Every structure is written in structure tokens, then in C-alpha cells.
Amino acid sequence: MTIVAEQSRELPDWRNPVIPGMNRPGGRVRVALWLVSVVGEGNPFTKTELRTAFPDESQIDRRLRDLRDWGWVIHNSRDDESLRPEEQRLVKCGVPVWMPHQERPQEVGAKSALNAAERTRILSADDHMCRSCGIAAGEEYEDGVATAKLVLSRRDVVHREGPVTTTRVTLCERCAKGGLAQKADVAGFLSAVDQLSPLERRAFARWVEAGKRARGEMERLWGRYGTMPADARQEILRSLTSETE
Ligand SMILES: [Zn+2]
Known part of the structure; x- marks a missing residue:
């Protein structure tokens, strides 16, 4: 919290930012300043707090989401199980958009908002089913209480070589809420496959190729x-x- 206080001394006021070289700072700049000076990195905030801070900004939720394209990491209850549905957390500040002539980071990758085409591509690549429990969209859960709705969740991928990347995976809302922060450990998986006998390995490779466990x-x-x-x-x-x- 001391860092926030120190920073805010030189930060423009989020309520009425006066920034040289910027005519009239928009909602994105104001919400970024609000996050840094009022919320602070690592802390949660609610939709109500956000809307109360910006009563005149009708699109403030969207401006907040825009910040993800600028390297800001903001988690909701799907990303972080310790958050309540109405809460979000400022995990990490990104580009200081209140400073003039800032550029969007090139590597927005998985942190950016998905457009409809990307969503469709991921859902189809995951066969329109939850990759955790296997339920399909609209299918009824075994307890019969609800039907499944599919969401896209973030997942870290540990590759055989190179740095860990973040990608999306299709989950049903229940599994996503379960929030187990699984990693897709490709490297570990492949070394376990290497432990199989040559015969088993070939059979397993055929399943992977066919996309299903074929009876040998x-x-x-x-x-x-x-x-x-x-x-x-x-x-x-x-x-x-x-x-x-
Ligand atoms: Zn599921």
C-alpha cells in the first residue's frame, strides 16, 4: 500500500486528470489511474465500486476490459476462485496509459480479449465440450439441476522447450468455477509417454491421431x-x- 501512496503523489488525479499533451483523457485512462491510486496491485474491487467511481461513464466496464490489451492483468472469479462473482482483482498494472504516446504491447496474446471468431475457433478445436469433465454445451449434468454452458478459461502451457505460454481451454461453467489452476504440462506428459513400452507407445500414438481411444x-x-x-x-x-x- 505504501507503493500506491508514493506513486499517487506524481500520478494525475483519476477524478479529473490533467495531462499535458492529452486533450481530455478518456475512460480508459481514468479507470487505469483509479486502479493504480485507489485499488492498488494485488487488491480486489467490485463492479459497484467501479461504477460508483465513474457515475458519468456508461461504458466503464468495457474501458476496464480494454486495459487488458495494454498489458493490465485483471482477474475475475473465473480466473481466481478466491474471488466472489462480483469481484475482480488488479493482479498487475500494465502500460501507464495516462502518459502520452504509449504504445500497446505487441505480445498481448492470450491476455487480450477474444473476438467472436477466435472464440469459435477455440470451441471448435475443443470439440465443443468441457475439457475437464467432458460435458457438451446444453447437455444436462448428472444431478439434473442445470444444463452445461461452456466458457473459455486461461491455462498455462509448459512446453518441451521455451517459456511457459498462456492459452485458452474450453470448460463448462461448473469446472471453471472449481477453479483448479491446472497447468498443461506438455513436457511432463511426453516424458511419461516415453516410459511406455514401444508397443504401448505406438498404440497410444494411434489414439492421439484418431482423437479417441480406439480398441486395439x-x-x-x-x-x-x-x-x-x-x-x-x-x-x-x-x-x-x-x-x-
Ligand atoms: Zn466440466
């Missing part, structure tokens, strides 16, 4: 074996165990 020849044979009478099973057992000796 071994499983088909196991199914047939199970249907046989005891005598037949004994004969198969004797034959196979003598083979391996």
Missing part, C-alpha cells in the same frame, strides 16, 4: 477370451504361458 487388437482378443468356457480358457492359458517360458 489386444483388447478385442481379451474380450473374446472372456467369452470362452473354462476348458478353452485353460488351453489358451497353458499354450501362452509355455510360449513365454
Whole structure:
């Protein structure tokens, strides 16, 4: 909190910012100043507090969301399970938009708001189902209390090489609320696959390719074996165990 106080001494007043080189600062600049001087990094705030601070700005929620394109990290209750639905948290301040001639960061990537086309692309790539519990949009939950609504949630991806990136994953609202901050650990996953026998590895690669767990020849044979009478099973057992000796 002391940092906030020190900074605010040289910050323009969020209520009526006077900024050389800027005619009349808009909502985005004012809401950024409000976040820095009133909320402070790491602290939560509510929609009501935001709207009360800017009674004359009808689009203040949108101006707040715009800041994400400027490197501001603002989490809602979907991103952070410790937040109540009406709360958001200023996780990290981004570009000081109250200073003239600031440029949007190039690497907005996953932090930027998604447009409709990007949303559709991600939902379709995830087969329109929750990647945690497998429920599809509009499907009824087992308890019959509600039908599933799909949302896009952020997920960190640990690659085999290079830095961790953030991407989106399709979840149902329930799983998203569950808020387990899972990582997609590609590196760890691949090293676990490496532990499989060559035969298992090939079979697994075929599942991945097909996008589903296909029944292999071994499983088909196991199914047939199970249907046989005891005598037949004994004969198969004797034959196979003598083979391996
Ligand atoms: Zn789910």
C-alpha cells in the first residue's frame, strides 16, 4: 500500500486528470489511474465500486476490459476462485496509459480479449465440450439441476522447450468455477509417454491421431477370451504361458 501512496503523489488525479499533451483523457485512462491510486496491485474491487467511481461513464466496464490489451492483468472469479462473482482483482498494472504516446504491447496474446471468431475457433478445436469433465454445451449434468454452458478459461502451457505460454481451454461453467489452476504440462506428459513400452507407445500414438481411444487388437482378443468356457480358457492359458517360458 505504501507503493500506491508514493506513486499517487506524481500520478494525475483519476477524478479529473490533467495531462499535458492529452486533450481530455478518456475512460480508459481514468479507470487505469483509479486502479493504480485507489485499488492498488494485488487488491480486489467490485463492479459497484467501479461504477460508483465513474457515475458519468456508461461504458466503464468495457474501458476496464480494454486495459487488458495494454498489458493490465485483471482477474475475475473465473480466473481466481478466491474471488466472489462480483469481484475482480488488479493482479498487475500494465502500460501507464495516462502518459502520452504509449504504445500497446505487441505480445498481448492470450491476455487480450477474444473476438467472436477466435472464440469459435477455440470451441471448435475443443470439440465443443468441457475439457475437464467432458460435458457438451446444453447437455444436462448428472444431478439434473442445470444444463452445461461452456466458457473459455486461461491455462498455462509448459512446453518441451521455451517459456511457459498462456492459452485458452474450453470448460463448462461448473469446472471453471472449481477453479483448479491446472497447468498443461506438455513436457511432463511426453516424458511419461516415453516410459511406455514401444508397443504401448505406438498404440497410444494411434489414439492421439484418431482423437479417441480406439480398441486395439489386444483388447478385442481379451474380450473374446472372456467369452470362452473354462476348458478353452485353460488351453489358451497353458499354450501362452509355455510360449513365454
Ligand atoms: Zn466440466
